[in-house]
Amino acid sequence: MANTKFIKSEFFFEEDVRESVAEVPVDKHQPWPENEKLKVVGKEIPRIDGYDKTSGTALYTFDINLPHMAHAKILRSVWPHARIKSIDTTQAENLPGVLAVITHKNIPEIKWFEDSFLFDTKIRYEGEEIAGIAAETEEIAEKALKLIKIEVEELDFTVDPGQAMKETAPKIHEGGNIVGGNPFTYERGNFEEGIKNADAIIEETYSTQVVVHNPTEPHCSVANWDGDKLTVWDSTQAIFTVRGVVSRALNIPENNVRVIKKYMGGGFGSKLAGGKYTVIAALLAKKTGRPVRLTLDRREMNLAVGNRPDSVQSLKLGAKKDGTLTAMSHYAYGSSGAYQSGAGCSWPFRTVYQCPNVKVEEYTVYINAGPGRPFRAPGHVQGTFAMDSAIDLLAGRINMDPLEFRLKNYAEKDQVYNIPYTSKKLREAYEAGAKAIGWEKRNKQPGVGTGRYKTGIGMGTQIWWGGGGPPAYVTLKLNRDYSVEVLAGSQDLGTGTYTFVAQVASEVLEIPMERISVILGDTGVVPYGPPSGGSVTSPSISPAVRDAAEQMKQKLMKAAAAVLSLKENDLVYKNGTVSSKSDPSKSIFLSDIMGKINEPVLVTTGAREANPEGYMIQTFGAQFADVEVDTLTGKVRVKKIVAAHDIGRVLNRTLLENQFHGGIIQGIGFALMEERIIDGNTGKVLTTNLHDYKLPLITDMPEIEVIIVSEGDPMISNTGVKGIGEPAHIPTAAAIANAIFNATGVQIKSTPMTPDKVLMALSQNS
Amino acid sequence: MKNFKYIPAESLEKASQKKDDSVLMAGGTDLLGMIKDDLLTPETVINLKSLKELKNIRYNAGKGLEIGALATITELAENSDVQKRFPVLVQTCKEIASPQLRNVGTVGGNLCQRPRCWYYRGEFNCLRKGGDTCFAVDGENKFHCVVGGGPCYIVHPSDLAVSLLALDASLEIFSNGKLKTVPIDDFFILPEQNETKENILEPGEIVTKIIVPEIPAGSKCAFIKFKERASWDFAVVSLGILLNTNGSTIKNGRIVFGGVAPRPWIDTALNTKLTGAATDEKNLKSLADSALLEAEPMSKNDYKIILVRNLLKQALIDLSKN
Amino acid sequence: MKSKDISRRKFIKNLGGGVIGAGVVLSHKPLKAEDQPAKDENKQNLARLNLTVNGKKVSLDIEPQTTLAQMLREKLKLTGTKVVCNHGECGACTVLLDGRPVYSCHMLALDAEGKEVITIEGLMEGEKLQPIQEAFVKHDGLQCGFCTPGQIMAAQGILNKNPRPDRLEIMEGMSGNICRCAAYPKILESAIAAAEKAE
Ligand SMILES: Cc1cc2nc3c(=O)[nH]c(=O)nc-3n(C[C@H](O)[C@H](O)[C@H](O)COP(=O)(O)OP(=O)(O)OC[C@H]3O[C@@H](n4cnc5c(N)ncnc54)[C@H](O)[C@@H]3O)c2cc1C
Numbered sequence A: 001m002a003n004t005k006f007i008k009s010e011f012f013f014e015e016d017v018r019e020s021v022a023e024v025p026v027d028k029h030q031p032w033p034e035n036e037k038l039k040v041v042g043k044e045i046p047r048i049d050g051y052d053k054t055s056g057t058a059l060y061t062f063d064i065n066l067p068h069m070a071h072a073k074i075l076r077s078v079w080p081h082a083r084i085k086s087i088d089t090t091q092a093e094n095l096p097g098v099l100a101v102i103t104h105k106n107i108p109e110i111k112w113f114e115d116s117f118l119f120d121t122k123i124r125y126e127g128e129e130i131a132g133i134a135a136e137t138e139e140i141a142e143k144a145l146k147l148i149k150i151e152v153e154e155l156d157f158t159v160d161p162g163q164a165m166k167e168t169a170p171k172i173h174e175g176g177n178i179v180g181g182n183p184f185t186y187e188r189g190n191f192e193e194g195i196k197n198a199d200a201i202i203e204e205t206y207s208t209q210v211v212v213h214n215p216t217e218p219h220c221s222v223a224n225w226d227g228d229k230l231t232v233w234d235s236t237q238a239i240f241t242v243r244g245v246v247s248r249a250l251n252i253p254e255n256n257v258r259v260i261k262k263y264m265g266g267g268f269g270s271k272l273a274g275g276k277y278t279v280i281a282a283l284l285a286k287k288t289g290r291p292v293r294l295t296l297d298r299r300e301m302n303l304a305v306g307n308r309p310d311s312v313q314s315l316k317l318g319a320k321k322d323g324t325l326t327a328m329s330h331y332a333y334g335s336s337g338a339y340q341s342g343a344g345c346s347w348p349f350r351t352v353y354q355c356p357n358v359k360v361e362e363y364t365v366y367i368n369a370g371p372g373r374p375f376r377a378p379g380h381v382q383g384t385f386a387m388d389s390a391i392d393l394l395a396g397r398i399n400m401d402p403l404e405f406r407l408k409n410y411a412e413k414d415q416v417y418n419i420p421y422t423s424k425k426l427r428e429a430y431e432a433g434a435k436a437i438g439w440e441k442r443n444k445q446p447g448v449g450t451g452r453y454k455t456g457i458g459m460g461t462q463i464w465w466g467g468g469g470p471p472a473y474v475t476l477k478l479n480r481d482y483s484v485e486v487l488a489g490s491q492d493l494g495t496g497t498y499t500f501v502a503q504v505a506s507e508v509l510e511i512p513m514e515r516i517s518v519i520l521g522d523t524g525v526v527p528y529g530p531p532s533g534g535s536v537t538s539p540s541i542s543p544a545v546r547d548a549a550e551q552m553k554q555k556l557m558k559a560a561a562a563v564l565s566l567k568e569n570d571l572v573y574k575n576g577t578v579s580s581k582s583d584p585s586k587s588i589f590l591s592d593i594m595g596k597i598n599e600p601v602l603v604t605t606g607a608r609e610a611n612p613e614g615y616m617i618q619t620f621g622a623q624f625a626d627v628e629v630d631t632l633t634g635k636v637r638v639k640k641i642v643a644a645h646d647i648g649r650v651l652n653r654t655l656l657e658n659q660f661h662g663g664i665i666q667g668i669g670f671a672l673m674e675e676r677i678i679d680g681n682t683g684k685v686l687t688t689n690l691h692d693y694k695l696p697l698i699t700d701m702p703e704i705e706v707i708i709v710s711e712g713d714p715m716i717s718n719t720g721v722k723g724i725g726e727p728a729h730i731p732t733a734a735a736i737a738n739a740i741f742n743a744t745g746v747q748i749k750s751t752p753m754t755p756d757k758v759l760m761a762l763s764q765n766s
Numbered sequence B: 001m002k003n004f005k006y007i008p009a010e011s012l013e014k015a016s017q018k019k020d021d022s023v024l025m026a027g028g029t030d031l032l033g034m035i036k037d038d039l040l041t042p043e044t045v046i047n048l049k050s051l052k053e054l055k056n057i058r059y060n061a062g063k064g065l066e067i068g069a070l071a072t073i074t075e076l077a078e079n080s081d082v083q084k085r086f087p088v089l090v091q092t093c094k095e096i097a098s099p100q101l102r103n104v105g106t107v108g109g110n111l112c113q114r115p116r117c118w119y120y121r122g123e124f125n126c127l128r129k130g131g132d133t134c135f136a137v138d139g140e141n142k143f144h145c146v147v148g149g150g151p152c153y154i155v156h157p158s159d160l161a162v163s164l165l166a167l168d169a170s171l172e173i174f175s176n177g178k179l180k181t182v183p184i185d186d187f188f189i190l191p192e193q194n195e196t197k198e199n200i201l202e203p204g205e206i207v208t209k210i211i212v213p214e215i216p217a218g219s220k221c222a223f224i225k226f227k228e229r230a231s232w233d234f235a236v237v238s239l240g241i242l243l244n245t246n247g248s249t250i251k252n253g254r255i256v257f258g259g260v261a262p263r264p265w266i267d268t269a270l271n272t273k274l275t276g277a278a279t280d281e282k283n284l285k286s287l288a289d290s291a292l293l294e295a296e297p298m299s300k301n302d303y304k305i306i307l308v309r310n311l312l313k314q315a316l317i318d319l320s321k322n
Numbered sequence C: 001m002k003s004k005d006i007s008r009r010k011f012i013k014n015l016g017g018g019v020i021g022a023g024v025v026l027s028h029k030p031l032k033a034e035d036q037p038a039k040d041e042n043k044q045n046l047a048r049l050n051l052t053v054n055g056k057k058v059s060l061d062i063e064p065q066t067t068l069a070q071m072l073r074e075k076l077k078l079t080g081t082k083v084v085c086n087h088g089e090c091g092a093c094t095v096l097l098d099g100r101p102v103y104s105c106h107m108l109a110l111d112a113e114g115k116e117v118i119t120i121e122g123l124m125e126g127e128k129l130q131p132i133q134e135a136f137v138k139h140d141g142l143q144c145g146f147c148t149p150g151q152i153m154a155a156q157g158i159l160n161k162n163p164r165p166d167r168l169e170i171m172e173g174m175s176g177n178i179c180r181c182a183a184y185p186k187i188l189e190s191a192i193a194a195a196e197k198a199e
């Protein structure tokens, strides 16, 4: 690696600010010019894994078939809250074809979550792991599950966060049901003063539902031991996290664990954590002496591998007649599930709009249900729905155009840390988006339309970190035949990591895409890279690729200087050939350089440089929705979404659009149809299949227009890239909600805004 | 899935002499789900598809349409006679499930499919499974019935049932070695009659065909299905309507509701008001508002009543226009 | 309209308690140990299946409850066909049966007796992608790719029926395939492009 230093660096991952000391390159490369000037980066290039994925040859963890492989299943609790008194596995063990059964009784105690274990005798949610079984086939393992006899003491349960917060509620953990014991609080200025100065005040409560990631490929692992070396194929967004979890759980050194993930069928945050199933597969593989595959089914996916916490948010906002926000308060609670996760959703509220007096108090509450996990912009989707709904209501109170209201309260600086942004082009996004949707066509008076179908236009604002940061490394191998392999400690979730890594290398080295291959997702071969979440992958990895490639170029120039006996500063690199500026007849192709120096493969390692100190990096954007509400049925059809965002540099327009489409349509799912429903009387989840848990279909998609107002953010890195996966998803629901408001004059204050809610709200209004 | 033996039905007789631990399967799109979820644990599955003669779709001018129970929903929708003379059935078929399921699921199976109540399909030992509780009563009953319920509150999931009842179809049933014909209205039952099944079929009885009379000349027909998702979703509510108007009044007609009751529902009071009713908008509106007067919604589904009335109003107005 | 006033019954009673087999505590007919066929009994219960898969005649003995998807993935190792819901609710397992798209997870393999099955692997000509597959690559009709084989087979099914489908037909034909990544706009674009190319 080139010259490096260690620096303190701050970066945001999902909802957390992470301060780390990281090794970063000393020399920064000149930031790239605007996209038009680049040859490969920013272009519409088909993804390089397209062949594998359309031919059926792409091997997912789900498809791994090792010789002599056994199949495992997990016994999960049918009770929401219980204490196990006894487990009898005799019958299961005696079933022909069963190879091994593990429970808390016959494995070492493995700590998990805050005060629990891999197999805990206290059950805190329906779907919690009780035992694992390996058998010759998955079917036999499933049958054996039913033969395990369990005696439990059932405990009172609570599945509603509002109820769980009360003193009288059944306790899920010793310390009570409020995660951390206290709310998160934040305050700036003086809220009460601010309210006094307001001409208009609104006070409303909004709520959002629990939604479940439901990636198509189930969570699954294949574990195979060779002596004390363990190889795990895992459908994961975070190979190094899984390696750490497995090594700690099994108490073996990390070098003995190799985690591989080539392709995965989606994650959306649900595959950011090391899973119990992975460790169970490894334990069963050890016990049976055979490779073991453990795949969750759709029901398990809907019970036990994460969700977006719900929220109840009470907002109070005040503004002057001229639109100036004077005070904002946010009181919220949401369910963590049975173990610690984050239900906080106030970040946008604290920082999107300029306001001197802000107060926040939010609670994350344990309930007897599957624990939450980050889900595509955790907190922000819920928070933005409530915040932007309230903003439109307040703007209406003072008869101000909601867009004008937002511009009036435009924040030039980050208000929480009181530091400037590296760049902020939200104003441009507002302008471009409003123009594209035809903002002037919106109802000046909400709900004025007549007839069965009422149309309306609404908007929402997005903020999200997405700047990435160190540590992130890339190894680049240049072969003498003018081909390249790039190894990155990252993973491709379907977001296009393989492709943009190749593009960046191709851009710098001027080697065609076809001659570049990319290797990701194998802890045994790739250098460290961050988990693929928080929209950090492209902003963290792309600068490291560029660094590695630039170093390779430097190396070739140095070698060429020696080979040609010329001064380095007299040389230029073009398309793999180094030539003399002063005497163009003197030139040498990289294959010849490498031949001369007798190096069949040249290697460099690149690193992500530090983020600038004293600046806040954020992505910004606005989405505009044009909807049609059927007043006879309450059904909302989203006709069009315009997404206008500032997300730094575009690496690949095609992949970018696809990401936006996904984020927006998932936003429609959140806004209009998806919901995990728990039966309050039994504490059991009712929506455990893909018919009761409704995901959007091709027939639910609107027309989508994606506008990018940024050309790159040179302050943050040598590629100027910010993430897009999460920004794309954040403001959709808010924009739809406000469009419904604009169409009907009625605000729907809880998601999903299903026809029954809309219809009842309309009928109560008329 | 549980192991079972899979045997072809050699004949109607043989198939109908099935034992308690065997089940009849047509396309299997519903049955396999039941077996996968342990709602059924058969030793033997009898494949009705081997009875090729039950696949025929035949139209006889004057007599009407005969649909073999084993015809797939796609076959029904693609039949040229059906397309020409019973477009409402084509319309209904297109609303059912997804293209792939329609390629496999049969018309008979669609009528005999089991309910979709999420307690029933889940791990709840409810009344319909022989338990002693209906979990929907004070549970999550947004999609349950508003009329005809008690002690169980399902809605019948079949879309074809709604259209076929509007068309006054009959079912031919093989029973005890003989064929009998039953009006479709008598085929479906309410939970108060028997809370563990949705129709009159006794074990071993087989639906062989569906007989649809000609649509009376001058009548218009429509199937309207409302679902939460744009496609591939069970009906929240649906309407099957047959209407014969002469300019300013309704000569006769029939209105059937789906998604509101444990069986396709004929609101008798409403239907008796049809003949002679004026077709001006105001009257049609008040007609629609008189639908489901006897409904007793559950805690989370009163919206269904508004929904039905709104959709009915619109449908009556549309159908009364020329 | 009044709400039904039905007294709440004892729910918890019906959730079981005491000594129970946890996996089936709430379903009405628990599998008992005696129900479990011994291994050799399984053998007796094998059935012979003859069909054509991707142009090749296949003949094998399978347990009757084997789904078509299980047979393809586990017996023939054709893992291009994915299983996402295993309940006929998502479309990932779509294959062509005598040219028409069906959910292979939700039908018995034995029901394919004598028929022709085409999977994503069967579209290929050696290592070469077919036009429909090329369209999905060119128009980026995918993200994670897990639903993609099913999407492509559904699209091929539409083209088999009508080589020149319009946009609405394509939308309808593709409505039985969930893409959680929601690459729908580009899936549609891919299918339209393939339809425009088809002769
Ligand atoms: C995801 C999904 C979505 C669906 N959406 C809809 C929808 O929107 N609208 C709708 O109407 N339906 C819907 N369905 C139901 C689907 O249409 C039915 O599953 C299908 O029509 C049943 O046909 P089959 O031939 O597969 O029946 P099978 O599964 O073979 O049989 C169903 C039941 O009927 C019995 N049976 C079948 N044929 C006969 C016969 N001839 N005589 C006596 N008994 C018989 C069987 O014993 C079994 O109990 C959906 C199903 C699924 C899985």
Ligand code: SF4
Pocket: B115, B117, B118, B119, B120, B126, B127, B128, B129, B133, B134, B135, B136, B137, B144, B151, B152, B153, B154
């Ligand atoms: S509505 Fe019927 S099927 Fe559903 S829980 Fe009640 S009794 Fe069971």
Ligand code: FES
Pocket: C082, C083, C084, C085, C086, C087, C088, C089, C090, C091, C092, C093, C094, C103, C104, C105, C106
């Ligand atoms: S896996 Fe077959 S339809 Fe979902």
Ligand code: FES
Pocket: A216, A265, A266, A494, C142, C143, C144, C145, C146, C147, C148, C178, C179, C180, C181, C182, C183
């Ligand atoms: S591409 Fe990921 S589910 Fe469709």
